[in-house]
Amino acid sequence: MMYKTDALLLKGTDLGESDRLATLLTADRGKISASFKGVRKAGARLSAAAQPFCFAEYVLAEKGGRYTVTQAALHDGFYALRTDLTRFYAACAVTEVCDRLAYEGLPCGPLLVAAAEALGALEGDTGEHAKGVLVRFLLAALAFAGYPVRAAECAVCGEKIAGRRYFDFGRGAFTCTSCAEGVPASESTYLSLRAALRGEAGSADGDLRALRLLKAYFAACTEAELPALGEFLKL
Numbered sequence: 131m132m133y134k135t136d137a138l139l140l141k142g143t144d145l146g147e148s149d150r151l152a153t154l155l156t157a158d159r160g161k162i163s164a165s166f167k168g169v170r171k172a173g174a175r176l177s178a179a180a181q182p183f184c185f186a187e188y189v190l191a192e193k194g195g196r197y198t199v200t201q202a203a204l205h206d207g208f209y210a211l212r213t214d215l216t217r218f219y220a221a222c223a224v225t226e227v228c229d230r231l232a233y234e235g236l237p238c239g240p241l242l243v244a245a246a247e248a249l250g251a252l253e254g255d256t257g258e259h260a261k262g263v264l265v266r267f268l269l270a271a272l273a274f275a276g277y278p279v280r281a282a283e284c285a286v287c288g289e290k291i292a293g294r295r296y297f298d299f300g301r302g303a304f305t306c307t308s309c310a311e312g313v314p315a316s317e318s319t320y321l322s323l324r325a326a327l328r329g330e331a332g333s334a335d336g337d338l339r340a341l342r343l344l345k346a347y348f349a350a351c352t353e354a355e356l357p358a359l360g361e362f363l364k365l
Protein backbone atom coordinates (compact mmCIF):
# COMPACT_ATOMS: atom_id res chain seq x y z
CA MET A 131 0.00 0.00 0.00
CA MET A 132 1.26 3.48 -0.86
CA TYR A 133 0.63 6.36 1.50
CA LYS A 134 1.40 9.93 0.43
CA THR A 135 1.47 12.60 3.13
CA ASP A 136 2.93 15.91 4.23
CA ALA A 137 5.08 15.31 7.29
CA LEU A 138 7.67 16.89 9.55
CA LEU A 139 10.69 14.75 10.39
CA LEU A 140 11.03 14.92 14.18
CA LYS A 141 14.11 12.75 14.75
CA GLY A 142 16.15 9.97 13.22
CA THR A 143 18.33 7.09 14.37
CA ASP A 144 20.97 5.50 12.14
CA LEU A 145 20.40 1.81 11.55
CA GLY A 146 22.77 -0.79 10.13
CA GLU A 147 25.34 0.33 7.54
CA SER A 148 23.40 2.94 5.64
CA ASP A 149 19.74 3.09 6.76
CA ARG A 150 17.94 5.52 9.02
CA LEU A 151 14.79 5.05 11.08
CA ALA A 152 12.89 8.34 11.35
CA THR A 153 9.93 9.61 13.32
CA LEU A 154 7.50 11.54 11.14
CA LEU A 155 4.65 13.76 12.27
CA THR A 156 1.68 13.50 9.89
CA ALA A 157 -1.69 15.26 9.98
CA ASP A 158 -3.97 12.23 9.62
CA ARG A 159 -2.02 9.32 11.13
CA GLY A 160 -0.15 11.21 13.87
CA LYS A 161 3.38 10.06 14.67
CA ILE A 162 4.76 7.20 12.61
CA SER A 163 8.14 5.48 12.22
CA ALA A 164 9.50 5.18 8.71
CA SER A 165 12.76 3.79 7.41
CA PHE A 166 14.97 5.33 4.73
CA LYS A 167 16.95 2.58 2.98
CA GLY A 168 20.56 3.30 1.96
CA VAL A 169 20.14 6.98 2.79
CA ARG A 170 23.57 7.39 4.38
CA LYS A 171 25.44 6.29 1.23
CA ALA A 172 27.25 9.03 -0.69
CA GLY A 173 24.88 10.79 -3.10
CA ALA A 174 21.77 9.03 -1.78
CA ARG A 175 18.69 10.50 -3.43
CA LEU A 176 16.67 10.90 -0.22
CA SER A 177 19.43 12.14 2.09
CA ALA A 178 18.15 15.74 2.24
CA ALA A 179 14.67 14.54 3.21
CA ALA A 180 15.99 12.30 5.98
CA GLN A 181 17.22 15.13 8.23
CA PRO A 182 15.54 16.48 11.37
CA PHE A 183 13.27 19.53 10.77
CA CYS A 184 12.57 18.52 7.14
CA PHE A 185 9.05 19.33 6.09
CA ALA A 186 8.19 17.39 2.95
CA GLU A 187 5.61 15.44 1.04
CA TYR A 188 6.68 11.86 1.65
CA VAL A 189 5.57 8.80 -0.29
CA LEU A 190 5.67 5.75 1.93
CA ALA A 191 5.29 2.06 1.16
CA GLU A 192 3.35 0.36 3.94
CA LYS A 193 3.69 -3.33 4.63
CA GLY A 194 2.53 -5.08 7.82
CA GLY A 195 2.31 -1.76 9.68
CA ARG A 196 5.87 -0.75 8.70
CA TYR A 197 6.65 2.23 6.54
CA THR A 198 9.50 2.75 4.10
CA VAL A 199 10.06 6.12 2.43
CA THR A 200 10.23 5.73 -1.35
CA GLN A 201 10.01 9.37 -2.49
CA ALA A 202 10.08 12.83 -0.97
CA ALA A 203 9.44 16.36 -2.27
CA LEU A 204 10.82 18.97 0.13
CA HIS A 205 8.59 21.87 1.11
CA ASP A 206 11.32 23.27 3.37
CA GLY A 207 14.49 21.75 4.78
CA PHE A 208 14.86 24.55 7.35
CA TYR A 209 18.65 24.32 6.87
CA ALA A 210 19.31 27.73 8.46
CA LEU A 211 18.16 26.30 11.79
CA ARG A 212 21.38 24.27 11.95
CA THR A 213 23.62 27.32 11.58
CA ASP A 214 23.50 28.67 15.13
CA LEU A 215 22.95 27.24 18.56
CA THR A 216 20.01 29.43 19.61
CA ARG A 217 17.84 28.55 16.63
CA PHE A 218 19.03 24.93 16.63
CA TYR A 219 17.92 24.32 20.23
CA ALA A 220 14.71 26.27 19.65
CA ALA A 221 13.94 24.01 16.65
CA CYS A 222 14.84 20.92 18.70
CA ALA A 223 12.41 22.12 21.37
CA VAL A 224 9.65 22.32 18.72
CA THR A 225 10.24 18.77 17.44
CA GLU A 226 10.64 17.48 21.01
CA VAL A 227 7.24 18.88 22.03
CA CYS A 228 5.63 17.23 18.95
CA ASP A 229 7.34 13.94 19.79
CA ARG A 230 5.95 14.04 23.34
CA LEU A 231 2.38 14.96 22.37
CA ALA A 232 1.78 12.90 19.23
CA TYR A 233 0.79 9.26 19.02
CA GLU A 234 0.36 6.87 16.14
CA GLY A 235 -3.24 6.99 14.95
CA LEU A 236 -4.04 10.32 16.65
CA PRO A 237 -4.73 12.99 13.99
CA CYS A 238 -2.26 15.85 14.54
CA GLY A 239 -3.17 18.48 11.92
CA PRO A 240 -3.14 21.52 14.25
CA LEU A 241 0.13 20.41 15.88
CA LEU A 242 1.79 19.87 12.49
CA VAL A 243 0.68 23.31 11.28
CA ALA A 244 1.84 25.04 14.49
CA ALA A 245 5.23 23.26 14.31
CA ALA A 246 5.82 24.12 10.64
CA GLU A 247 4.87 27.76 11.33
CA ALA A 248 7.21 27.92 14.34
CA LEU A 249 10.14 26.47 12.34
CA GLY A 250 9.40 28.94 9.53
CA ALA A 251 9.37 31.85 11.99
CA LEU A 252 12.65 30.67 13.56
CA GLU A 253 14.27 30.34 10.13
CA GLY A 254 13.26 33.88 9.17
CA ASP A 255 14.67 35.30 12.39
CA THR A 256 18.18 35.95 13.72
CA GLY A 257 17.37 34.13 16.95
CA GLU A 258 16.37 37.36 18.68
CA HIS A 259 12.66 36.48 18.71
CA ALA A 260 13.12 32.75 19.25
CA LYS A 261 11.70 32.88 22.78
CA GLY A 262 8.48 34.54 21.63
CA VAL A 263 8.11 32.01 18.79
CA LEU A 264 8.48 29.17 21.30
CA VAL A 265 5.97 30.70 23.72
CA ARG A 266 3.34 30.92 20.95
CA PHE A 267 4.15 27.41 19.72
CA LEU A 268 3.95 25.87 23.22
CA LEU A 269 0.59 27.54 23.85
CA ALA A 270 -0.75 26.11 20.57
CA ALA A 271 0.71 22.67 21.29
CA LEU A 272 -0.68 22.59 24.84
CA ALA A 273 -4.11 23.67 23.60
CA PHE A 274 -3.97 20.89 20.98
CA ALA A 275 -3.17 18.37 23.75
CA GLY A 276 -6.15 19.52 25.85
CA TYR A 277 -4.18 21.71 28.28
CA PRO A 278 -5.02 25.25 27.15
CA VAL A 279 -3.50 28.17 29.08
CA ARG A 280 -5.60 31.20 29.95
CA ALA A 281 -4.20 34.56 30.96
CA ALA A 282 -7.22 36.78 31.61
CA GLU A 283 -9.29 37.36 34.75
CA CYS A 284 -8.73 35.39 37.98
CA ALA A 285 -9.74 31.75 37.33
CA VAL A 286 -11.35 31.50 40.79
CA CYS A 287 -13.26 34.75 41.47
CA GLY A 288 -13.37 36.20 37.95
CA GLU A 289 -11.96 39.57 39.07
CA LYS A 290 -9.41 41.50 37.01
CA ILE A 291 -5.90 40.59 38.11
CA ALA A 292 -3.84 43.39 39.70
CA GLY A 293 -1.01 43.19 42.22
CA ARG A 294 0.44 39.77 42.96
CA ARG A 295 -0.69 36.91 40.76
CA TYR A 296 -0.39 33.12 40.84
CA PHE A 297 -0.45 30.42 38.19
CA ASP A 298 -2.57 27.39 38.99
CA PHE A 299 -1.21 24.28 37.20
CA GLY A 300 -4.49 22.39 37.71
CA ARG A 301 -6.50 25.06 35.90
CA GLY A 302 -3.84 26.25 33.44
CA ALA A 303 -4.80 29.79 34.47
CA PHE A 304 -3.87 32.69 36.74
CA THR A 305 -5.44 33.59 40.06
CA CYS A 306 -5.50 36.91 41.92
CA THR A 307 -3.90 38.14 45.17
CA SER A 308 -6.95 37.26 47.29
CA CYS A 309 -7.53 33.78 45.82
CA ALA A 310 -3.77 33.02 45.59
CA GLU A 311 -4.06 29.48 44.21
CA GLY A 312 -0.95 28.06 42.51
CA VAL A 313 2.64 29.25 42.33
CA PRO A 314 3.63 32.95 42.38
CA ALA A 315 4.11 34.36 38.86
CA SER A 316 5.59 37.68 37.76
CA GLU A 317 3.65 40.39 35.99
CA SER A 318 5.97 40.09 32.94
CA THR A 319 5.17 36.36 32.68
CA TYR A 320 1.46 37.11 32.73
CA LEU A 321 1.76 39.94 30.19
CA SER A 322 3.89 37.86 27.80
CA LEU A 323 1.44 34.95 27.91
CA ARG A 324 -1.48 37.31 27.41
CA ALA A 325 0.26 38.88 24.39
CA ALA A 326 1.20 35.48 22.94
CA LEU A 327 -2.40 34.24 23.26
CA ARG A 328 -3.38 37.18 21.04
CA GLY A 329 -0.57 36.34 18.61
CA GLU A 330 1.40 39.41 19.70
CA ALA A 331 5.02 39.72 20.82
CA GLY A 332 5.91 39.95 24.52
CA SER A 333 8.97 41.43 26.24
CA ALA A 334 12.26 39.48 26.14
CA ASP A 335 12.25 39.05 29.93
CA GLY A 336 8.58 38.09 30.00
CA ASP A 337 9.02 35.53 27.21
CA LEU A 338 11.92 33.91 29.07
CA ARG A 339 9.88 33.68 32.28
CA ALA A 340 6.83 32.46 30.36
CA LEU A 341 8.89 29.67 28.78
CA ARG A 342 10.10 28.52 32.20
CA LEU A 343 6.52 28.46 33.44
CA LEU A 344 5.26 26.61 30.32
CA LYS A 345 8.05 24.03 30.66
CA ALA A 346 6.94 23.30 34.24
CA TYR A 347 3.26 23.30 33.24
CA PHE A 348 4.01 20.90 30.35
CA ALA A 349 5.77 18.52 32.78
CA ALA A 350 2.86 18.76 35.26
CA CYS A 351 0.28 17.98 32.55
CA THR A 352 2.09 15.32 30.54
CA GLU A 353 4.65 13.92 33.01
CA ALA A 354 7.22 14.45 30.21
CA GLU A 355 10.32 16.62 30.48
CA LEU A 356 11.62 18.83 27.67
CA PRO A 357 15.44 18.59 27.76
CA ALA A 358 16.02 20.50 24.51
CA LEU A 359 13.92 23.39 25.80
CA GLY A 360 16.00 23.19 28.99
CA GLU A 361 19.19 23.56 26.94
CA PHE A 362 17.69 26.47 25.02
CA LEU A 363 16.84 28.23 28.30
CA LYS A 364 20.45 27.88 29.47
CA LEU A 365 21.86 29.75 26.43
Ligand SMILES: [Zn+2]
Pocket residue numbers: 284285286287288289305306307308309310
Ligand atom coordinates in the same frame (compact mmCIF):
# COMPACT_ATOMS: atom_id res chain seq x y z
ZN1 LIG B 1 -9.49 35.76 42.54
